[in-house]
Each structure stands twice: as structure tokens, then as C-alpha cells.
Amino acid sequence: xxxxxxxxxxxxxxxxxxxxxxxxxxxxxxxxxxxxxxxxxxxxxxxxxxxxxxxxxxxxxxxxxxxxxxxxxxxxxxxxxxxxxxxxxxxxxxxxxxxxxxxxxxxxxxxxxxxxxxxxxxxxxxxxxxxxxxxxxxxxxxxxxxxxxxxxxxxxxxxxxxxxxxxxxxxxxxxxxxxxxxxxxxxxxxxxxxxxxxxxxxxxxxxxxxxxxxxxxxxxxxxxxxxxxxxxxxxxxxxxxxxxxxxxxxxxxxxxxxxxxxxxxxxxxxxxxxxxxxxxxxxxxxxxxxxxxxxxxxxxxxxxxxxxxxxxxxxxxxxxxxxxxxxxxxxxxxxxxxxxx
Amino acid sequence: xxxxxxxxxxxxxxxxxxxxxxxxxxxxxxxxxxxxxxxxxxxxxxxxxxxxxxxxxxxxxxxxxxxxxxxxxxxxxxxxxxxxxxxxxxxxxxxxxxxxxxxxxxxxxxxxxxxxxxxxxxxxxxxxxxxxxxxxxxxxxxxxxxxxxxxxxxxxxxxxxxxxxxxxxxxxxxxxxxxxxxxxxxxxxxxxxxxxxxxxxxxxxxxxxxxxxxxxxxxxxxxxxxxxxxxxxxxxxxxxxxxxxxxxxxxxxxxxxxxxxxxxxxxxxxxxxxxxxxxxxxxxxxxxxxxxxxxxxxxxxxxxxxxxxxxxxxxxxxxxxxxxxxxxxxxxxxxxxxxxxxxxxxxxxxxxxxxxxxxxxxxxxxxxxxxxxxxxxxxxxxxxxxxxxxxxxxxxxxxxxxxxxxxxxxxxxxxxxxxxxxxxxxxxxxxxxxxxxxxxxxxxxxxxxxxxxxxxxxxxxxxxxxxxxxxxxxxxxxxxxxxxxxxxxxxxxxxxxxxxxxxxxxxxxxxxxxxxxxxxxxxxxxxxxxxxxxxxxxxxxxxxxxxxxxx
Numbered sequence: 057x058x059x060x061x062x063x064x065x066x067x068x069x070x071x072x073x074x075x076x077x078x079x080x081x082x083x084x085x086x087x088x089x090x091x092x093x094x095x096x097x098x099x100x101x102x103x104x105x106x107x108x109x110x111x112x113x114x115x116x117x118x119x120x121x122x123x124x125x126x127x128x129x130x131x132x133x134x135x136x137x138x139x140x141x142x143x144x145x146x147x148x149x150x151x152x153x154x155x156x157x158x159x160x161x162x163x164x165x166x167x168x169x170x171x172x173x174x175x176x177x178x179x180x181x182x183x184x185x186x187x188x189x190x191x192x193x194x195x196x197x198x199x200x201x202x203x204x205x206x207x208x209x210x211x212x213x214x215x216x217x218x219x220x221x222x223x224x225x226x227x228x229x230x231x232x233x234x235x236x237x238x239x240x241x242x243x244x245x246x247x248x249x250x251x252x253x254x255x256x257x258x259x260x261x262x263x264x265x266x267x268x269x270x271x272x273x274x275x276x277x278x279x280x281x282x283x284x285x286x287x288x289x290x291x292x293x294x295x296x297x298x299x300x301x302x303x304x305x306x307x308x309x310x311x312x313x314x315x316x317x318x319x320x321x322x323x324x325x326x327x328x329x330x331x332x333x334x335x336x337x338x339x340x341x342x343x344x345x346x347x348x349x350x351x352x353x354x355x356x357x358x359x360x361x362x363x364x365x366x367x368x369x370x371x372x373x374x375x376x377x378x379x380x381x382x383x384x385x386x387x388x389x390x391x392x393x394x395x396x397x
Numbered sequence: 398x399x400x401x402x403x404x405x406x407x408x409x410x411x412x413x414x415x416x417x418x419x420x421x422x423x424x425x426x427x428x429x430x431x432x433x434x435x436x437x438x439x440x441x442x443x444x445x446x447x448x449x450x451x452x453x454x455x456x457x458x459x460x461x462x463x464x465x466x467x468x469x470x471x472x473x474x475x476x477x478x479x480x481x482x483x484x485x486x487x488x489x490x491x492x493x494x495x496x497x498x499x500x501x502x503x504x505x506x507x508x509x510x511x512x513x514x515x516x517x518x519x520x521x522x523x524x525x526x527x528x529x530x531x532x533x534x535x536x537x538x539x540x541x542x543x544x545x546x547x548x549x550x551x552x553x554x555x556x557x558x559x560x561x562x563x564x565x566x567x568x569x570x571x572x573x574x575x576x577x578x579x580x581x582x583x584x585x586x587x588x589x590x591x592x593x594x595x596x597x598x599x600x601x602x603x604x605x606x607x608x609x610x611x612x613x614x615x616x617x618x619x620x621x622x623x624x625x626x627x628x629x630x631x632x633x634x635x636x637x638x639x640x641x642x643x644x645x646x647x648x649x650x651x652x653x654x655x656x657x658x659x660x661x662x663x664x665x666x667x668x669x670x671x672x673x674x675x676x677x678x679x680x681x682x683x684x685x686x687x688x689x690x691x692x693x694x695x696x697x698x699x700x701x702x703x704x705x706x707x708x709x710x711x712x713x714x715x716x717x718x719x720x721x722x723x724x725x726x727x728x729x730x731x732x733x734x735x736x737x738x739x740x741x742x743x744x745x746x747x748x749x750x751x752x753x754x755x756x757x758x759x760x761x762x763x764x765x766x767x768x769x770x771x772x773x774x775x776x777x778x779x780x781x782x783x784x785x786x787x788x789x790x791x792x793x794x795x796x797x798x799x800x801x802x803x804x805x806x807x808x809x810x811x812x813x814x815x816x817x818x819x820x821x822x823x824x825x826x827x828x829x830x831x832x833x834x835x836x837x838x839x840x841x842x843x844x845x846x847x848x849x850x851x852x853x854x855x856x857x858x859x860x861x862x863x864x865x866x867x868x869x870x871x872x873x874x875x876x877x878x879x880x881x882x883x884x885x886x887x888x889x890x891x892x893x894x895x896x897x898x899x900x901x902x903x904x905x906x907x908x909x910x911x912x913x914x915x916x917x918x919x920x921x922x923x924x925x926x927x928x929x930x931x932x933x934x935x936x937x938x939x940x941x942x943x944x945x946x947x948x
Contacts, residue, residue: 108424300702
């Protein structure tokens with residue numbers, strides 16, 4: 057009886073947004089009279105960071121500090137339509153809508169500033185610190201706060217913008233499946249290292265190493281949160297979870313977390329992640345979206361690592377100790393492929 | 398640990414940004430860590446009523462009679478909600494985008510089709526009173542034969558699960574029981590292939606297991622409106638679904654949500670809002686309908702099971718020349734969103750690889766289990782599991798390193814994909830190279846030098862006629878001075894400018910019965926541009942994926 061080590065790999069891509077498109081999102085951006093901006097959305101923050109991603113995109117586009125932007129979301133009376141928070145669409149679809157709205161608001165802000173400074177709007181730039189200045193003459197400057205006050209109370213301008221982003225709905229050819237499913241794809245490669253106990257069938261995930269190409273990391277901490285959490289979910293899908301343990305037999309379904317198996321803190325393994333950014337031509341600052349894909353490569357990488365460790369292929373999820381032991385028995389014993397490197 | 402490789406694709410990026418790319422603390426962090434972020438169930442109301450649902454104990458049964466007279470007299474009970482009380486009882490979620498037919502009742506009428514299907518609701522002054530009253534309802538059933546296996550459900554004589562789709566399959570384009578992918582000629586390619594590998598993969602259902610279970614509170618507002626606090630992942634989707642089922646105008650509903658305790662796809666189905674609104678309308682009081690953990694695990698829709706068969710043809714040099722897939726999505730008793738995932742799955746085949754001959758049939762199948770729904774990676778997760786396990790088996794079969802085997806077959810900019818769009822903005826090869834380097838997984842030099850940006854062509858999606866002598870030609874672009882890709886043999890037919898896969902000298906696939914095949918373009922034609930999104934196809938084609946357009 058022994059514990060066998062093995063490594064497995066998977067490479068995947070993932071489409072961004074609803075398949076075939078046709079899933080619009082809108083955004084409204086406006087300034088209050090003292091130059092603080094509100095983004096109104098109806099998108100949902102499930103914990104993935106919807107509010108923070110759109111806040112940073114809005115601040116970057118307006119050219120103001122992120123502290124001067126607040127995202128108010130998910131009130132159907134004030135937030136314009138959004139298809140929803142799913143299909144890895146938040147950053148790409150909603151981010152684009154926010155960019156469009158913020159550009160429109162910025163144009164009014166620059167016009168108002170130009171009127172105050174008595175210059176052409178095209179000669180102005182933002183400094184990202186809350187000021188608007190004449191290009192090449194930074195001493196000729198006005199704060200966004202003063203611009204907003206002037207726009208509201210003297211010029212009668214509304215510093216606001218509307219945005220929508222829509223990938224038009226694609227047809228599907230019923231005969232061939234010809235279609236335009238997505239405008240951009242994120243990519244990943246994940247290598248999992250496991251240890252398999254040939255006496256108990258237990259699998260321990262020892263280490264994961266991954267590379268994710270996600271267009272642009274709007275916020276690296278939120279990206280890390282997604283990729284680490286997603287890998288945990290992938291591990292859980294691979295080895296533990298199902299409400300029907302003997303599918304398609306419906307019996308023995310779990311009723312609570314005492315019966316529904318998931319990995320605990322002690323099962324989490326070191327995970328080295330490398331992020332690549334190949335901007336999507338139609339993404340906000342090139343961003344795609346890491347939300348859904350980060351669970352996907354873990355499942356096959358672990359399955360392939362189990363094969364590498366003990367020489368059995370488990371093609372039915374989850375890869376339970378019972379399935380591993382039965383397969384080892386059928387094989388006449390555990391024997392790794394000798395590829396543990 | 399997370400690190401960046403900013404050197405890769407640097408020439409395609411503007412890194413001169415101020416706020417984008419910063420690890421800014423999340424806007425809602427303080428609220429989350431101090432427990433003050435408002436979730437739907439944090440809203441408190443005087444005289445709140447509670448809705449609980451009677452669920453079917455059988456997987457398939459005819460309801461003979463329901464006696465709720467004792468329950469109606471039970472302490473604390475304010476109202477019993479029956480199927481007849483629901484203004485528009487039959488619905489399908491994707492009717493909002495005109496996809497599919499109404500097939501699922503909010504409350505079952507004559508037949509229950511899965512264990513846990515809602516039959517009747519009780520609104521009471523406490524959850525306990527509602528649950529105790531539910532125990533007093535007497536329902537008499539005639540049990541019916543049930544089917545739980547997707548392939549059994551397709552056999553002649555199988556029990557019919559869903560009255561709207563009596564053959565147990567969702568209907569595509571008004572004529573097919575599955576979604577097709579047809580690209581090249583897999584049968585001819587299997588004959589050419591040195592090795593053919595075929596296997597079966599199965600993913601069981603998976604529970605979303607959110608910390609916060611599904612739920613909503615509907616509160617009567619002034620002027621005939623209702624405020625709805627909800628855990629939904631899709632605010633307007635749930636609002637419009639609730640408006641349809643309740644037969645009210647959308648502006649009579651004011652949905653408030655936005656901070657949700659985990660969704661993962663399990664909070665799109667609008668499982669609670671229509672009935673909490675109906676209960677609030679019928680009682681004039683605020684009503685909460687929230688799932689318990691048992692309800693969430695067994696009767697809240699899970700990630701559906703998928704069964705996938707894959708057959709691949711591969712050459713000894715490692716090129717995959719054919720991939721055939723047949724997949725069955727277990728939708729459970731009703732459609733919900735599985736019909737959509739089938740098309741997404743078809744779009745994902747054959748994975749991020751350039752394969753010249755691809756054939757797939759994907760089915761959305763009804764069985765007598767809890768309806769399935771979206772979950773993280775919907776339509777793709779199980780397929781990726783199957784494809785990537787299969788890729789390992791192919792690598793073993795041809796004696797290649799599994800990572801080098803993937804890099805060899807990875808799609809590149811300019812390749813033609815099976816859904817007939819040109820690949821662009823690819824980065825699979827780079828991900829593989831970077832992960833291998835970090836994990837000390839040895840790659841040979843030629844694989845370390847390959848690039849997603851070089852060597853991709855429409856021709857790569859074609860396979861040479863093996864009766865001819867393959868010709869080794871350099872990549873279409875002049876080989877770079879550093880020797881990148883020079884070692885890569887690209888087998889192409891003798892006519893270098895052949896524009897499109899169909900132009901290769903292979904026997905054309907037989908036309909499907911009753912349809913005219915598109916004429917093959919002349920060999921000298923320029924490469925066809927990808928059709929713009931939303932373009933109209935020829936008259937022989939359906940106008941839209943939405944074959945059963947309703948409005």
C-alpha cells in the first residue's frame with residue numbers, strides 16, 4: 057500500500073458573454089453638484105466584484121480618482137436594464153456600457169471646464185487626481201469640483217452620460233451549427249499535482265500551477281480572488297460534489313452540508329497563478345472575464361493527474377475514493393505512468 | 398501567489414493607465430467585513446407573513462385530489478395558494494428572449510414530474526405555522542412510470558416526461574431534436590487517421606451551495622406597486638418573469654437586490670419571486686419565501702448532469718484530424734436554461750484546437766428529476782472535462798507529451814473554427830508555455846518557440862488527401878529571423894491558395910435529406926469573410942436560433 061504522486065494538465069478557453077450575444081447592458085453616469093460621480097446599474101454583485109470593476113473602469117474613463125466614483129446597483133427603479141450577472145459577462149458587457157456612459161459624461165465635463173478656462177475642450181486633459189488642465193500648461197487648471205459647480209449652477213449643463221453595450225444576436229445554421237458564439241475568449245492552462253492513496257482511494261491535491269490569459273486585469277486582487285476561489289470549486293467538482301452520488305440513481309441525495317461533501321480549509325493547496333493579458337479588441341481596456349472559466353481546467357487536470365499517479369482513468373465525476381479503488385482493483389493494482397516529473 | 402507576465406503581448410497593450418490595473422480595495426469591503434451589507438433577508442417588516450410550499454414526494458404521478466381543508470383551518474394560516482390562483486401558471490424562463498415554449502407550471506396542476514415539484518403554497522404568520530399546516534394537506538396520487546437516464550428517455554416507449562415536449566427532447570428550429578455541428582467530413586477522416594480513440598464521460602449534477610439560499614420578500618407599496626427584495630442574479634430577468642406570471646405591468650414591480658450571498662448560476666431561475674409577489678397580492682401583507690437548505694440542495698435547480706461521447710481520429714505525428722461528439726444534457730423535468738447551454742456547448746466543440754473535421758449532435762433531454770439550470774461554466778465545464786481527459790488519452794496513444802500535444806493542436810490566430818469563424822486574439826499556446834515554465838514541466842525548444850500569433854491559417858483547418866504526397870511548406874508568412882516556427886511541418890495540399898476547408902479535394906459530405914447543400918465556392922475565390930453578427934442567411938436557412946419564435 058502506497059501513496060502515489062502524479063501530475064496532470066488541461067488547457068482550455070472560455071467564451072465571454074452570453075452565447076450568440078443579444079445580451080445588452082446599460083449604465084448611467086452622473087455627477088453631483090460637487091464633482092462626485094454615481095454609476096447607476098441594475099447589475100448584481102454576487103461577490104465577484106461587479107461594483108469595484110465598474111467603478112475602476114468609470115474612474116479611468118472619466119479621468120478622476122476612484123474615490124470620486126460610487127457604484128449604485130440593482131434597484132430596478134433607478135438602474136437601467138442589465139441582462140444579469142452570469143455567462144462571464146459582467147466585466148465585458150457592463151464594463152463597456154459604463155465606458156460609453158463615462159465617455160459621454162466626460163465630454164460634458166471637459167466642455168464645462170473649457171468654458172470656465174476659456175480654452176478649446178480639445179486642449180484639455182485630466183490629471184487623474186481630480187483636476188482638469190490645459191495640455192502643456194499645467195498651471196492653467198481647474199478642479200473637477202469647481203467644474204461641476206459651474207456646470208450645475210452657472211452653465212446649466214448636466215455632467216452625465218448614458219451607455220449601452222450590445223453584441224448583436226447571431227443566427228445559428230440549423231444544419232451546420234455555423235454561428236458567431238462570442239466576440240472574445242479567455243484562455244488557461246492548469247497543472248495539478250496529486251497524491252493518491254491506493255489503500256483508501258483518497259486523492260490529495262498537493263499543488264496547482266496555472267496561467268490565465270484574461271485580456272486585462274482591471275483589478276488584480278479581484279482576479280486573484282476569482283482564480284483561487286474558482287480552483288477550489290474545480291477541485292470540489294472533481295473530487296467531492298454531487299447531490300446524486302449514484303447518478304442516474306436518484307437515491308442517497310444530501311440534505312445539508314453534513315451530507316454534501318466539499319473540501320475544507322485543510323484541503324486547499326498552494327496555487328501559483330500567472331496572469332497574461334492579451335487585450336480583447338472589444339473589451340473595456342481589453343478586459344475579458346475570468347469568472348466562470350477558472351473552475352473548468354481543474355477537473356480534467358486532476359483526472360489526468362490521478363491517471364498519472366495510479367494508472368486508472370476515472371471518466372465519471374466526481375472522482376470518489378470508491379471509483380478509484382474499484383478501478384485500481386479492476387486494473388489489478390496501482391501503477392503510475394512513470395511520468396511524475 | 399499571483400504574478401503577471403507583462404512581457405507577453407506587451408505590444409498589444411497600453412499599460413499607461415491610472416485606475417485600471419490597480420489592486421483597489423473593493424467598494425463594498427467595509428460593509429462585508431462588518432456585517433452591514435444589506436442582503437435581501439436583512440430587511441425587516443412588521444406583520445411579515447411566510448410562504449412555504451408543498452412539494453411532490455413522487456418523481457412522476459398524476460394528482461387525483463388535493464384536500465387542504467384541514468390546513469386552511471390550522472392556526473396562523475392566512476391563505477392557501479393553489480395552481481388556479483396563479484394568473485399565468487405555465488412559463489418557460491427563456492420566453493423573455495423568445496426561445497422555447499412555455500412548459501413549466503409555477504404550481505403543478507394535474508401531474509407532478511419530479512420529486513419536489515411545487516403543488517400548493519401556504520401563507521402563515523410564521524414559518525412554523527406554515528410548515529405545520531402543510532403537514533395537514535392530503536394529496537392523493539396515481540404514480541406513473543418515471544425515467545431518470547438520458548439515453549433511456551430517448552428510447553421508444555420511454556415514459557413521456559414533459560407535456561410540451563412529449564418526445565423528451567427540446568425542439569430546435571422547429572424540426573430537430575438536437576443541435577448539430579457539421580464541419581468537414583469526419584467519416585472520411587476517421588478512415589485516414591492512424592489511431593481512433595472513443596470514450597464516454599459523465600458529469601453528475603452539482604449543487605451551487607450558495608451561503609445564502611434562494612429567497613425573496615414581496616412588500617405591498619403605495620399606488621398598487623410591490624417592492625421585491627431578492628437574491629436574484631438577474632434583476633430585470635426576474636422582474637419580467639414575475640410580471641408575466643402575475644399578469645401585472647413591469648412598472649408595478651420595484652425590484653431591489655444587488656448584494657447576493659453567492660449565486661454561481663443558481664439564482665437566475667426566479668424560483669421564489671413570482672409566488673412571494675402573488676402571496677403579497679392575495680394577502681395585502683409583506684410575504685417572505687425563502688428556501689431552507691434541504692430545499693436548496695434537492696429542489697433548487699442544480700448544474701445538470703451531462704453525458705458526453707467523444708470519438709477522435711489522430712495521426713502518428715500528433716495532429717488531430719477528426720473529432721465527433723454526442724452529448725446529452727439532463728434538463729430534468731422542464732427546460733429552464735438547458736436548451737441554451739446545448740447551443741453554447743455546440744459552439745465550444747471541438748475545444749480550443751484546430752481540427753479540420755468536426756461533427757457533433759447535442760441533445761437537451763427531459764427526465765423525471767429536479768430541473769437543471771445554469772452553473773459556472775454552463776455548457777462548457779463538462780465538455781472541457783471530457784475533451785481534456787480525451788486529449789490526455791490521445792497524447793498517450795501517439796506517445797507524445799500531453800502538454801506538447803496540446804500546443805501542437807492549439808488554435809492560432811487565423812485558423813478556421815468549426816463554427817466557421819476565424820480564430821483571433823488566441824493565447825492558449827502562451828498559457829501552456831508559461832504554466833509549464835512555472836511548474837518545471839519540460840517542453841522541447843520547438844514547442845517553447847511556438848506562438849498563437851504565427852502559423853495560423855484557414856488551411857490549417859484542412860487535412861491533406863492522404864493519397865497525395867504531402868508537401869512540407871513553410872508557414873504562410875516568411876519565417877522570422879529567429880527561426881520561430883521553422884521546424885513546424887505544415888502539411889498542406891499542393892494548391893497553396895485554397896481558400897476554405899470545403900475546397901479540399903475530399904468527397905463532399907452527402908447533403909442532409911430534403912435540404913440543398915450550399916454550393917462549394919470556386920477554388921480561386923478569396924477567403925470568405927466571417928459573416929457579420931446578426932446577418933441574414935439565405936432563404937433556405939432559419940432566420941434565427943429562436944426557431945420557435947413566439948411574438
